[in-house]
Amino acid sequence: MLSCRQFNFLKSLAMSRRILVIKMSSLGDLLHTLPAISDAVAAEPGLIVDWLCEEPFADIARLHPAVRNVIVSGRVRWKKEGLNGKNIKERIGLIRKLRSEHYDLIIDAQSRIKSARLGLLCRGTLVGPSAHTATDKETRFMYKRSFRVDISQGAIESYRQLFAQALGYKHSGLPQFGITKHQWPEASLSGSNNLIFFHGTTWESKHWPESQWIDLLAIAKEAGEEVLLPWSSEAEKARAERLVESAAWGTILPRLSLWDLAGVISKCKGAVGLDTGLSHVAGAIGIPVVGIFGSTNSVLTGVKGALAKNLSAAIECAPCMLKVCPINATTPPCYETITPETVYSELEKLVAVNQ
Numbered sequence: 001m002l003s004c005r006q007f008n009f010l011k012s013l014a015m016s017r018r019i020l021v022i023k024m025s026s027l028g029d030l031l032h033t034l035p036a037i038s039d040a041v042a043a044e045p046g047l048i049v050d051w052l053c054e055e056p057f058a059d060i061a062r063l064h065p066a067v068r069n070v071i072v073s074g075r076v077r078w079k080k081e082g083l084n085g086k087n088i089k090e091r092i093g094l095i096r097k098l099r100s101e102h103y104d105l106i107i108d109a110q111s112r113i114k115s116a117r118l119g120l121l122c123r124g125t126l127v128g129p130s131a132h133t134a135t136d137k138e139t140r141f142m143y144k145r146s147f148r149v150d151i152s153q154g155a156i157e158s159y160r161q162l163f164a165q166a167l168g169y170k171h172s173g174l175p176q177f178g179i180t181k182h183q184w185p186e187a188s189l190s191g192s193n194n195l196i197f198f199h200g201t202t203w204e205s206k207h208w209p210e211s212q213w214i215d216l217l218a219i220a221k222e223a224g225e226e227v228l229l230p231w232s233s234e235a236e237k238a239r240a241e242r243l244v245e246s247a248a249w250g251t252i253l254p255r256l257s258l259w260d261l262a263g264v265i266s267k268c269k270g271a272v273g274l275d276t277g278l279s280h281v282a283g284a285i286g287i288p289v290v291g292i293f294g295s296t297n298s299v300l301t302g303v304k305g306a307l308a309k310n311l312s313a314a315i316e317c318a319p320c321m322l323k324v325c326p327i328n329a330t331t332p333p334c335y336e337t338i339t340p341e342t343v344y345s346e347l348e349k350l351v352a353v354n355q
Contacts, residue, residue: 016046017104019167020122022115023061024053024073027258027277028301030060031284032155033109035175036163041066042176043169052098052118059258060277063284064178071097073118098122107166108143109159111135116142127166133158154300175304177284184263194226195347196265196282197250198273199243200236203323205295206275208338209331210243215340216272217247223344228253228268230261230278270351272343275301283308288350290343294334295320307354309346313337 019040023033030053041047050069051061054076061070073094078087103124108115111134119126120142130148131140140146147165149158156175164171199213220227227250231237237252244250256264262281265271270288273279275296282289283305291303291310297319298310312318313334317327325332 016048017044017167018048018050018101018124020071020103020106020119020124021049021051021109022053022106022119023051023109024075024112024115025057025110027057027060028280029110029155030057031063031177031277031280032304033159034064034177034179034284035156036109036159036171037064037066038176038178039160039169039171040163040167043164043171044167047167050101050103052115057258059262060281062259063183063262065180065183066178075114095121105166107163108139109162111139113138129158129162154302156304174306177305179285181266181285184266192267193269194228194251195220196228196230196268196271198271198276198278198282199229199239200231200233200278201274201276203295204329205320205322205325205332207332208274208292208294208335210239210246212335212338212340213243214246216343217243217249219340219344221247221249226251228264230264231255269354270347272347273303279303288347288354290347290350292335292338292343294318294332294338295322295325297321307350309350311338311343311346 023030037049049067050071051067052071052073053061055072055074058070058072061067074087074090081087098121103122106119106122106124106126108119108126108128111129113136116139125144126142127145128134128139128143130146131137133149133151134140147162149161151158160171201207217227229240229243229250230253231240240252244252265282266285268287271282272290273282274292279289279291280303283303286305286307288307289303289305291298293310294313295318298312302310314337315334318334327333
């Protein structure tokens with residue numbers, strides 16, 4: 001026999017709406033979706049949230065405590081491997097997983113053909129942005145309902161608008177990422193109270209010159225502040241080695257999973273980063289972080305957080321939004337306006353506020 005308390009719990013669980021969020025990539029985009037999930041569960045307590053994403057970013061989806069299940073797609077790896085027996089079984093397994101549960105709503109926040117196709121495999125009502133704001137306009141033929149959002153206000157706000165319209169509530173206030181530092185056990189972490197520098201990013205035009213990083217490390221050395229340098233590729237590891245060797249300062253971290261690296265970040269006293277996913281992780285966790293923006297727009301993709309400061313290039317052609325600088329491909333002139341001294345000064349101010 002069930003007690004009244006158990007019966008009421010099972011009854012409320014049965015009445016709770018179930019949604020599937022589809023946001024496949026990239027790291028920063030998944031992070032920008034977290035506040036929308038916070039809004040949704042605050043507006044509708046008991047809401048059950050599952051998330052479909054690509055393999056490399058599963059740890060980011062797991063950062064939000066309201067996410068029940070993370071469903072992982074190996075699409076990128078499958079594409080590299082070509083068809084073989086192993087990944088055919090994995091593809092079939094993914095389809096079965098997507099079909100195993102009925103969702104009241106499937107929200108395609110990616111708004112790409114690749115994500116909408118997976119949404120159509122699910123059992124439930126597929127919705128997403130309207131043709132005016134969707135990344136792939138053809139998705140309008142795949143959604144049961146679509147919603148117009150204001151992308152000029154940045155990714156976080158547009159995702160918050162999409163979820164609010166889809167689920168029927170009004171959102172307000174500052175974005176809440178839902179991440180707490182207590183998600184990582186103390187004993188599993190290293191690097192407590194150090195600084196951490198995110199020197200890696202994608203576009204060539206988003207890279208701060210190595211000479212600037214070396215000077216920043218020298219300033220930290222003079223201040224007696226230990227600095228950690230993470231890496232996720234051989235190219236990033238080689239850069240970290242060059243920086244540490246030239247500055248005679250800094251510690252190169254071992255290659256870590258996103259989850260473990262997020263745990264290390266949560267214990268650092270401050271961070272400096274480029275327009276890259278790890279800078280957004282630091283901002284979402286809530287540590288002091290200075291973001292460096294040259295070719296990209298800090299208004300649209302800047303680091304968000306109570307202790308985040310974005311420094312934008314003060315040059316006429318910035319932000320150009322070009323992957324390669326047409327003036328100087330290896331050393332974009334826009335970064336001359338963002339000096340190591342300015343970066344470190346701004347970081348010190350944020351760290352002082354947080355102490």
